[in-house]
Each structure stands twice: as structure tokens, then as C-alpha cells.
Amino acid sequence: xxxxxxxxxxxxxxxxxxxxxxxxxxxxxxxxxxxxxxxxxxxxxxxxxxxxxxxxxxxxxxxxxxxxxxxxxxxxxxxxxxxxxxxxxxxxxxxxxxxxxxxxxxxxxxxxxxxxxxxxxxxxxxxxxxxxxxxxxxxxxxxxxxxxxxxxxxxxxxxxxxxxxxxxxxxxxxxxxxxxxxxxxxxxxxxxxxxxxxxxxxxxxxxxxxxxxxxxxxxxxxxxxxxxxxxxxxxxxxxxxxxxxxxxxxxxxxxxxxxxxxxxxxxxxxxxxxxxxxxxxxxxxxxxxxxxxxxxxxxxxxxxxxxxxxxxxxxxxxxxxxxxxxxxxxxxxxxxxxxxxxxxxxxxxxxxxxxxxxxxxxxxxxxxxxxxxxxxxxxxxxxxxxxxxxxxxxxxxxxxxxxxxxxxxxxxxxxxxxxxxxxxxxxxxxxxxxxxxxxxxxxxxxxxxxxxxxxxxxxxxxxxxxxxxxxxxxxxxxxxxxxxxxxxxxxxxxxxxxxxxxxxxxxxxxxxxxxxxxxxxxxxxxxxxxxxxxxxxxxxxxxxxxxxxxxxxxxxxxxxxxxxxxxxxxxxxxxxxxxxxxxxxxxxxxxxxxxxxxxxxxxxxxxxxxxxxxxxxxxxx
Amino acid sequence: xxxxxxxxxxxxxxxxxxxxxxxxxxxxxxxxxxxxxxxxxxxxxxxxxxxxxxxxxxxxxxxxxxxxxxxxxxxxxxxxxxxxxxxxxxxxxxxxxxxxxxxxxxxxxxxx
Numbered sequence: 001x002x003x004x005x006x007x008x009x010x011x012x013x014x015x016x017x018x019x020x021x022x023x024x025x026x027x028x029x030x031x032x033x034x035x036x037x038x039x040x041x042x043x044x045x046x047x048x049x050x051x052x053x054x055x056x057x058x059x060x061x062x063x064x065x066x067x068x069x070x071x072x073x074x075x076x077x078x079x080x081x082x083x084x085x086x087x088x089x090x091x092x093x094x095x096x097x098x099x100x101x102x103x104x105x106x107x108x109x110x111x112x113x114x115x116x117x118x119x120x121x122x123x124x125x126x127x128x129x130x131x132x133x134x135x136x137x138x139x140x141x142x143x144x145x146x147x148x149x150x151x152x153x154x155x156x157x158x159x160x161x162x163x164x165x166x167x168x169x170x171x172x173x174x175x176x177x178x179x180x181x182x183x184x185x186x187x188x189x190x191x192x193x194x195x196x197x198x199x200x201x202x203x204x205x206x207x208x209x210x211x212x213x214x215x216x217x218x219x220x221x222x223x224x225x226x227x228x229x230x231x232x233x234x235x236x237x238x239x240x241x242x243x244x245x246x247x248x249x250x251x252x253x254x255x256x257x258x259x260x261x262x263x264x265x266x267x268x269x270x271x272x273x274x275x276x277x278x279x280x281x282x283x284x285x286x287x288x289x290x291x292x293x294x295x296x297x298x299x300x301x302x303x304x305x306x307x308x309x310x311x312x313x314x315x316x317x318x319x320x321x322x323x324x325x326x327x328x329x330x331x332x333x334x335x336x337x338x339x340x341x342x343x344x345x346x347x348x349x350x351x352x353x354x355x356x357x358x359x360x361x362x363x364x365x366x367x368x369x370x371x372x373x374x375x376x377x378x379x380x381x382x383x384x385x386x387x388x389x390x391x392x393x394x395x396x397x398x399x400x401x402x403x404x405x406x407x408x409x410x411x412x413x414x415x416x417x418x419x420x421x422x423x424x425x426x427x428x429x430x431x432x433x434x435x436x437x438x439x440x441x442x443x444x445x446x447x448x449x450x451x452x453x454x455x456x457x458x459x460x461x462x463x464x465x466x467x468x469x470x471x472x473x474x475x476x477x478x479x480x481x482x483x484x485x486x487x488x489x490x491x492x493x494x495x496x497x498x499x500x501x502x503x504x505x506x507x508x509x510x511x512x513x514x515x516x517x518x519x520x521x522x523x524x525x526x527x528x529x530x531x532x533x534x535x536x537x538x539x540x541x542x543x544x545x546x547x548x549x550x551x552x553x554x555x556x557x558x559x560x561x562x563x564x565x566x567x568x569x570x571x572x573x574x575x576x577x578x579x580x581x582x583x584x585x586x587x588x589x590x591x592x593x594x595x596x597x598x599x600x601x602x603x604x605x606x607x608x609x610x611x612x613x614x615x616x617x618x619x620x621x
Numbered sequence: 622x623x624x625x626x627x628x629x630x631x632x633x634x635x636x637x638x639x640x641x642x643x644x645x646x647x648x649x650x651x652x653x654x655x656x657x658x659x660x661x662x663x664x665x666x667x668x669x670x671x672x673x674x675x676x677x678x679x680x681x682x683x684x685x686x687x688x689x690x691x692x693x694x695x696x697x698x699x700x701x702x703x704x705x706x707x708x709x710x711x712x713x714x715x716x717x718x719x720x721x722x723x724x725x726x727x728x729x730x731x732x733x
Binding site: 594595596599600601604 | 656657664726729
């Protein structure tokens, strides 16, 4: 089926734009960038049509990459229904965002550099979802991390952007460390990294009652996932990652890359189902992240920051679903979230574009009349994420709430409240941006059609996506025999209860920000302490700085730099060797006086020495 | 004299040890001349002397072991020595023309 074509096409696009971009025109660069991703999407569609129902995994083996002892790791691509879903999301949303980005980035410096990175990201993301073993997944995993770093720091002349890029990279490093350890343990336990072999062997193992090897593997995988998917305690990089251009935020930091952790957990479902403690940890971390990020999102003023914390919170929901054993629901939310969160970010990008790079919502307002198309699509996205009935977000959120209810009641209610907060903060951003009086100084203008077009496509998907693509049902063959079946359908009453928080949140936001505009300030002043705590993001960054960053920095400066590097390595080893060589050279130089007879004498002395040695040692054998 | 030297020297044809001793003496003379003389021509002749001393021992061993390797070697040495003599004398000639001296210590233009 030539699966390799799917990732290779964007790689070719990246290479063409990256190598020739200096000399080609912007329209050619756009054509290459969009064309390569679009072709990749079409090839995905063709492949999936050719593969039919895809009840079983379809594997293609290309060559053996590493063969060492009994361990053999191949470059294999595999497609099952889970991969198929991810492929469609990545290439489909990717194409739309590429089209949008040609409009958004049109005036920017480094146009071809941007698209080269973006195509490279597509390549690695596709390797990540197509890879048929943990190592190939890890290659994609690291590659998307690299592209994320490059694109966050795209405006590299801005200090804050490069700092954010470095932060993302370093925080992800911690997670990747956990992932690598997990891979080593998998090799030790199963003797292979191939998904097929590992999961077959895992299925035969008994469920672990207490901490053990599989629990350790799953917890380490979870560490990896918390890094890439921005969960507690490693979520701190994602809000800062908004320094990158908005299409990047939409593609990488909302729709695709950050869901890689969820994908990885769902892919490893066979392992996680054997480790109940790890599953519980996934659920708790997901829930905590969802609650915490949602509360921070309530008070942020930067429109992209609101959506960034919203992303962290929604990713928490996905992990909650995975932790409750509802892998299908988690992936369901990955898909619908990709629709509406990409739309939210791209819409926010359109707003920012319209307001001449103003991101603070306090300087917006009343934009409903000025940029009506953007308003339409953002309203749809907001309704979808808030869980308005029949919108895409509603379907997946219902499933997640249902799974939480079956798991623990307290988890259900915590998620329920968080769903309400989600609706509140999203509509807060809508009301602050589009309603009331315009408070800025720029002259807002509607974005060009190349930007609005993809937004409407995403808007349609946000409306019908959940109803059209029944992911949990679709993924049943993937999790068959791994996850116990028979999750009872939840009743009408549950459904109404699950819909309530979204509607309540929207209503509350309307009351606070539209109906009585002074109310927000009075609430703010009466809960000043809490407000400051949330505005400063629970001081988590400060706490990390004080407990981890600064001690490491200080010890690096005082010990590793001044003692180890300057003292031992520079003075001891480098200068020691060079000085020693110099002294020895000075000594040897005296032997070379330029007198030919001296040299002759040395030769004679040497010959006598050799002959003497032969004589003493008894001659040659 | 007859009392000091080994008897074989007189009973047989010239013994092989004599050749080797002669070779060693020639070689030592060559070294001494190379180290202590200052005239380039003399130094050059000293080198030739050493080469021929070595030739002599090659031929001797060739005779002793009954193999022709040593003789072949000595032919090679002769060929190289002849070539070297031609080139070396030409160099010495040029040196004398340019520097008007044949003192080996005065020819140090490569030093420093």
C-alpha cells in the first residue's frame, strides 16, 4: 500500500522549501507546502479506502534498522483503526492549517523557513502515528519536539520566544527521559519493542495487583506523556509555547502533537490494562490537570493564553478518559478537540490579525460587527467546546463523563464542574472579544478568504464531527480483548445532567460579562486573593524556578562551570596536556642542533643500544 | 702472532670470521670518519666505505648460508650507491660553486 509515501511527501516539501526557499517566490513556496500535505492527505484517503474495514492491523516492513543480539528493531509502518483516525486528523487538519497559514504568515519574514518547519513537523507526526514499534514512535516523538521548539522560537529575535522554545524543549526532555526508561524496561521484560509482539505477550500476563514491572513501565510511559501532552507536573511549557505563530499553536499545540501522549497511552492500552495503579495515576493526573488549568483559564486576559490553558484542561479530560479505561472516548475527544480547538486558535489568530497583533482581550470588544465571519466560526467553536447539545464536543464529553461516572463518583463531579468552567472561560473570551464596545485603537479588518475558508470547513466539522465520526464505536476492534466490554449506555437523565454544566457556564458568562458588565470587577475585588493566585497560575512557574531551576543553575555555575569545567577540564586536562607537550618539545628541541654530525652520533648511539639489547637478551630467535 | 690467533685461520682457506671482522673494522672507520671529519668529500667517502662494509658482510653471510639473497642485496646496494655517488657529487659541486666552501659546519642554511 506504500505507506511510506504518507510521511515522505511532507518531508520532500520541507526539503524543497528549506533548500530552495531563498530563491523561489512565495506563491511557489505556498504551493509546495500545501501541495505536499494535501497529497499526503489524499494518499491517506486512498490507502484507507484500499484497506477496507481494517479489522486487523496492516503492517508493512521496510528494513531492519537495529539488530543486536536477540533484539531486532525494524522500520515498520502499521495501520489499524486507531492509526487511521490519527492519520486523518493529522493530515486533514494539517492541510487546512497550512492553507490558513499561507494567509496568516504572508507578511512575515522567513516565510519559507516557517513552511519548511511545518512540513517537517507533519513528517515526524506521521512517523509517530505510523510507527509499528516503540522506537519508531519515539523517533517521531522526538522529531515533533524538535519542530515544536523550532516553531515556538520562530520569532527568534524576540527573547521571550526563544526562552519559551527552550523551556518547551527542556521540559519535554524530562518526559522523554521517562519514555526512554520505559522502552528499556519493555526490552528487558518482553525482549522486543514491536507493538504486535509486546502487546501479544502483555495480554498473556496476569493483572498486577501491586507495584511491579508493568506498573513501572506504564508510570514511566505516563511521565513521557505528561511531558508531550502538557499534564501536571510538566504542563508549564504549553502556555509559554503561545509565543509561536498562531497556526503553530493550532496545529502543534492544540490539534496534533500534544495529543501524542493520549495516542501513546491508547496504543499501549494492553500494557495499561495490566497495571491498575498506573491507570489510576493517569486518571488522577488527567483530572487534576483539567481542574487546575480550567481555573487558571478563568482569569487570563491574553486570548491565546486562555485557549492554551483550555488545551491543557481538555488534554486532562482525555487522560481522565484513558485512565478510566475508556480509550475510545479519549481518542474521540482527541478528534473533536482537534476540530474545535484548531478552530478556536485559528479564529483567535484571525482576531489578532484583525487587531494588528493585539492579544489582550481587554483591548478588544465589539468586534462582532467588524469581523463577522470570524465571529461566526469562533461562536461555533465555543459552543462545541462548551458541550452545547449535538455539537462535536458534546458527544465526546458525554462519553468521558460517562466513563468517569462508572469509575468514581468524585471524579465525575470534579469533571462536571470543570466542564462548567470550560464553558464559562470560553464564552468569557467570546463576550470580551466580540460584545460591548471596541476598546482598542487599531482599525479591525476581516481576514482574507484564504484564512476564512479553512475556518468554515473546521466550523462544519466542529458541528457535525462528533455525530458523523463515532470514534469509540469505530475503535472497538482495536481494543477488543484488551478492554472489558459492556459499558452500559447511560440514561437520558445522565445525558441531561452531563449537558447541564455547559449551559450553566454559558449562562453565567453571559450574566457576568454581557448582562451586567460591572459584575466581573466586583467579583474580582471581593475575591482578590484567589484572583491573584489564579492570575499568577498558582505560582507554579515561580515554585519550579525556586526549587529546581535556580538550584540547578547555581550548582551548574558554581560547581560544573567554575570547578569542573574551568578547573579540572580546562586547567587540568587541556592546559596540562598542552603544557606537557610544550615542555617535552623544548627538551627534544635541544637534540636538533642542526649539526649533521650530532645526528650521526645519535644514530650510532641508537644502533649500539639496539645491538647491546640484542646481545643482552640473547639475540634473535 | 700464530699463538694468539685461532688455529683455523692458518689451516683453512680464509675463514668467514675474518671477512666479518674486516667488515666491522671498515664500518667503524666509516663511522669515525663520518663523525669527525669536516670535509664533505671525506664524509661522503666515509658513507661509501660503510656501504661497502655492509656489502662485504652481506656477501659473507650469503656464502655461509648458501643462499643468493645476500648477493642480490649487495648488488642493489651497489646500484643505489652508484646513483647516490652521482647525485651526491653533483650536489657537492653545486654547494662548492655557491658557497665556496666544503666545510660541513658552514653549510647550515636549513637551520632555524
